[in-house]
Amino acid sequence: MKNKFKNIRDNGFIYAFICKSTHNVYIGSTIQTIKIRESKHLTDYRGHYGLVEGVKPRRYNSSYEIFKQENYYTVQLEEYFFISDDIKTKVRELRFREQLYINYAKYLGIQLTNRGIASVEECDPVYYESLDITPLLGCLSCPCCGKSFV
Numbered sequence: 001m002k003n004k005f006k007n008i009r010d011n012g013f014i015y016a017f018i019c020k021s022t023h024n025v026y027i028g029s030t031i032q033t034i035k036i037r038e039s040k041h042l043t044d045y046r047g048h049y050g051l052v053e054g055v056k057p058r059r060y061n062s063s064y065e066i067f068k069q070e071n072y073y074t075v076q077l078e079e080y081f082f083i084s085d086d087i088k089t090k091v092r093e094l095r096f097r098e099q100l101y102i103n104y105a106k107y108l109g110i111q112l113t114n115r116g117i118a119s120v121e122e123c124d125p126v127y128y129e130s131l132d133i134t135p136l137l138g139c140l141s142c143p144c145c146g147k148s149f150v
Contacts, residue, residue: 012094014078014101016136017041017066025105025136026063026113027077029098031090038074042067062113075135077101101131110136 015034017026030037045067047055066072080097082090105112 011079011081012090012097013037013076014080014094014098016075016077016101017063017072018075018136018138019066019069020071020073021069022111023138024065024111024113026066027098027101027105028063028114029080029094031094034074034076065113077132077135101133104131104133105136108133108136 009031012029012031013034014027014029015037016028017038019025028037028041032040041061041063043052043055044058044061045064046052047058048060048064050057078097078101080094082093084090084093102112102114
């Protein structure tokens with residue numbers, strides 16, 4: 001079995017795909033560049049819906065809800081530098097960090113397409129202090145009328 005974490009970097013990224021039409025947000029993390037990860041999401045999307053001949057069918061990913069609108073942009077929320085040298089621990093660190101962003105966005109009322117990767121619904125608010133969610137603030141809207149707060 002191929003070890004996909006063999007040459008893992010010393011840093012990873014937390015990113016968001018933001019739909020300009022619906023203001024829905026997908027938050028993810030990667031050890032690749034964000035551009036490469038976005039390209040893989042798009043290939044999976046096209047494969048899932050059979051939009052490209054010769055691409056194997058892919059399983060559903062909630063990022064597809066953003067791509068369906070064909071009107072989105074990508075932002076880097078954080079470049080995260082790993083604390084551990086252990087490969088498996090690095091992956092857990094990055095996923096935990098991603099989950100913090102997802103939880104915080106939910107707390108603020110941002111409409112997410114993804115549920116997250118962990119079953120933890122709440123995290124200690126002290127963790128949120130280090131998060132910069134400025135790029136997501138444009139996605140906040142009034143629950144009654146839908147008008148953007150920003």
